Amino acid sequence: MAVTTSGTLPDEVYDIVVIGAGVVGAAIARELARYPLRIALVEASGDVGDGTSKANTAILHTGFDAVPGSLESRLVREGQRRLAAYAAEAGIPVEPVGALLVAWDEEQLAALPRLMEKAERNEYHESRLMGPDELYAREPHLGPGALGALAVPGESIICPWTTTLAYATEAVRDGADLFLNCPVTGVSSGPAHELTTGRGPLRTHILINAAGLYADEIDRWLGHADFTVTPRRGQLMVFDKQARGLVRHILLPVPTALGKGVLVAPTVYGNVLLGPTAEDLDDRTATGSTAEGLAFLREKGERILPELLDEEVTAVYAGLRAATEDSDYRIRCHAEQRYLTVGGIRSTGLTASMAIAAHVVELLTEAGEKLGEPRERPAVRMPNIGEAFPRPYQRADLIAADPEYGRIVCHCERVSRGEIRDALASTIPPSTPEGLRRRTRARGGRCQGFYCGAAVRALFTPEAAGGPDGPGSTGAPAAPGPSGGRASSLLPEVGP
Numbered sequence: 001m002a003v004t005t006s007g008t009l010p011d012e013v014y015d016i017v018v019i020g021a022g023v024v025g026a027a028i029a030r031e032l033a034r035y036p037l038r039i040a041l042v043e044a045s046g047d048v049g050d051g052t053s054k055a056n057t058a059i060l061h062t063g064f065d066a067v068p069g070s071l072e073s074r075l076v077r078e079g080q081r082r083l084a085a086y087a088a089e090a091g092i093p094v095e096p097v098g099a100l101l102v103a104w105d106e107e108q109l110a111a112l113p114r115l116m117e118k119a120e121r122n123e124y125h126e127s128r129l130m131g132p133d134e135l136y137a138r139e140p141h142l143g144p145g146a147l148g149a150l151a152v153p154g155e156s157i158i159c160p161w162t163t164t165l166a167y168a169t170e171a172v173r174d175g176a177d178l179f180l181n182c183p184v185t186g187v188s189s190g191p192a193h194e195l196t197t198g199r200g201p202l203r204t205h206i207l208i209n210a211a212g213l214y215a216d217e218i219d220r221w222l223g224h225a226d227f228t229v230t231p232r233r234g235q236l237m238v239f240d241k242q243a244r245g246l247v248r249h250i251l252l253p254v255p256t257a258l259g260k261g262v263l264v265a266p267t268v269y270g271n272v273l274l275g276p277t278a279e280d281l282d283d284r285t286a287t288g289s290t291a292e293g294l295a296f297l298r299e300k301g302e303r304i305l306p307e308l309l310d311e312e313v314t315a316v317y318a319g320l321r322a323a324t325e326d327s328d329y330r331i332r333c334h335a336e337q338r339y340l341t342v343g344g345i346r347s348t349g350l351t352a353s354m355a356i357a358a359h360v361v362e363l364l365t366e367a368g369e370k371l372g373e374p375r376e377r378p379a380v381r382m383p384n385i386g387e388a389f390p391r392p393y394q395r396a397d398l399i400a401a402d403p404e405y406g407r408i409v410c411h412c413e414r415v416s417r418g419e420i421r422d423a424l425a426s427t428i429p430p431s432t433p434e435g436l437r438r439r440t441r442a443r444g445g446r447c448q449g450f451y452c453g454a455a456v457r458a459l460f461t462p463e464a465a466g467g468p469d470g471p472g473s474t475g476a477p478a479a480p481g482p483s484g485g486r487a488s489s490l491l492p493e494v495g496p
Contacts, residue, residue, distance in 0.1 A: 003172055003428050005046055005180045008200045013192050014038045014177075017204035019184050019218060021045075022053040023160065023353045024345050025210035026167035031357035033174035034374040041168065041176055042195070042202065044183035047435045048428060049164030052212050053350070054438060055287070055319025057236070057276060058267060060084065060094060060156040061351040064119035064127055065255055070328045073122050076348045079355035083163070084156070086354060089379035092162045093268040093386025099155035099250035100130075100139065103147045104303065108254040112150045115254070119152070127152050141246045143303045155250050159268050159386055160350050161438040166382050167353070169427045174377065178428065184211070187221045189337060206338045206369065208360065212322050213284045215330075215343035222339050227330045229343070231284045232323040234276025235293040235316065237301075240446055243272040243311035251304055262300040264308065268386035269413075269441060271314060274301045280323065289316045314446055321346045331359065335367035383419060385441050392416050410452040412445020420459060433457055 018029045021043035029041040045051065060083060063076035087094045103109040112129055119127045128151050135149045136142060172178050179199065186196035187207065195202040209218045216229045244266060253261035265273045277293045294316060301308050323346055324330060330344035340363060342356060349356070364371060384391060392398050392405040393414045399406035404418035423430060423439040430436040433443060433456050442456050443449035449456065 003178045003180070005431055006199070009179060009182070009197065009202045010177070012038070012203070014040045014202070014204040016040075016206040016208060017042060017193070017195065017202060018208045018210055019195075020210040020212055020215075021048040021164075021168060021178065021180070022051055022210065022212055023049060023164045023167065023350050024053075024212075024342055024356055025208075026164050026171065027353035027357040028208060028210055028342070028360050029171040029176050029178075030167040030174075031354075031361055032371075033171040033176045034377065036372040036375075039171065039176040040202065040204065041171060041178045042182050042184060042197065043178070043180050044198075046181050046431050047438075048168040048178070048180075049161060049438070050435075052319055052321060053160055053164050055236075055317050056160055056234075056321075056347060056350060057263065057265060057273060058158055058160045059250060059265065059347075059351075060087075060158040061348050062119075062124050062152060062154040063122050063348070063351070064124040064152050064154075065115060066122055066348070067327055068118060068121035071331065072327075072329050072348060072352065075329065075352040075355040075359060077123060078358075079352035080154075082354035082358075083158075083351060086166075086379060087158065087163070089381075090162075090166045091382045091384055092166060093159040093384060093388060094156050095158075095266070095268055095386070095388050096154070096156045097249050097266060098151065098153040099252050100135065101150040101152065101252045101254060102135070102142070102304070103149060103254060104145060105147070109147045111254050112148065115150055124152075124154065126154055139248060139251065141305055141307050142251070143306050145303075152252075157250065157266060157268050158350070162382050162385060163350065163353070165428060165439065166380055169382075170377070170380050172427050173380065174375075180431075184218065187218065189222070189339075193338070206340070206364070208340045208342065210342045210345075212345070213320055215322065215341060216324075219341050219343065222334070222337060224332075224334065224341070226332060226341070227324040227326060227343055229284075229322045229324055231281045231286065231320040232346070233279040233281055233286060233293075233318055233320055234347075235279075235289050235297065235318040236273055236275030237294065237297055237313055238267075238315040238317070239272040239274065239308060240312040240314050241270045243308055244270050246305055246307055246311075247272055253304075262297060262304070264301065264305050268388065269444070270387040272308060272311075274298075274308065276319070281320075284320065287318045287320060289318050293318070312446065315444075315448060329356075331356070331363070333363040333367050338369075340364065383422060383439070385439070392419055409455055410440075410442040410445065410449075412447050412452075413441040413443075415440045415442040415452075420456070424459060431460075433460060
């Protein structure tokens, strides 16, 4: 296995190269790595899940409101079952809080029975209508004036960061090569595809395009113009943990043509989300928040959950979804080119990811590709960064065995030195403090790193990282300490 962030690429022809290490690309690489094949996963960023996958609403959908009969509907439905089971095995935080689709006027109220019928056509049979009395009994802090709701008890919240990392970790452990900081800038085809990348050429027999916002550009390099990506920005606000008691369910609006609209939802980290906006843009890099967008969210939030606006805002962020002119996924296999496109994957991509990966394998097999026999393997077990189960600092048994789990570095999020050590020694270590935050929550709390930032940044010096280029430079962890991670003496003396 190899994880590299710099240097030239291997001079060999891979069986399959997957472009894009977001949640979908990582899921595809994980699935393909079960077969006796040489697999490479190529990512322009310095970390997995560093694009659209890190900035979403973190919901594990039932698919109740998908277009009946669509590919998305089938894959979301199947993906929800697969991911729920996988999350339980792999330790990915999931909380089945359920959703309430709230109607605020007579037109929206009239739409609820149609949405319940749509859910039935999507093979989701647990939704039901409820009146205002039951709605307010379930959500007493809801703003005044709601007329009723459609309950969807199967909706859950999930950790998107751990999901993507788990997929990529399994792929690498099964022998796939992960090349980070490796943007693809061109493709030429002959006996093998040759990719031009920022780290040199890379050759492969089969090419899979899971490049998200750039999937249509890569498609055109191969002579196809099946769809065009229009970046759709979603801005979100994250409220402090003190707000968590205000909401019990995912509060959804009646959806529009642009998407599911602005929601209020708890997170597995104990915060509350408000968002997203839905702004179609031309710029595929416009991930900044705007005053107009945040004002729009506050206006919507004031109606949905007025008391929420009295709470502290911990962070704001924005993500870009790969919207296309078609509401369905754009997954196409061009067998004669040994090329497959996975495009137009929007907000449901996290939920559908494992089913999309299985669908890709089916398409390759139908195209006549000989993949061999898949291997069975146990799921990787990921560190828990959610609040539904005990965190390391809460586990006396873990601390007794290794006191580093009781020494707190980030006090807002209760992140221990042991967790940071383990992340830096993991199969895919973080190369930046931001990557560490997605693995441990360090610097993700109320102070946003004001108190622990210097200590966390100190972990990324060459000396602390065990080499001249820092964590992840070669894919080889530093010398193990007493508990199997990096030597604890490399960590700054912070916390008790």
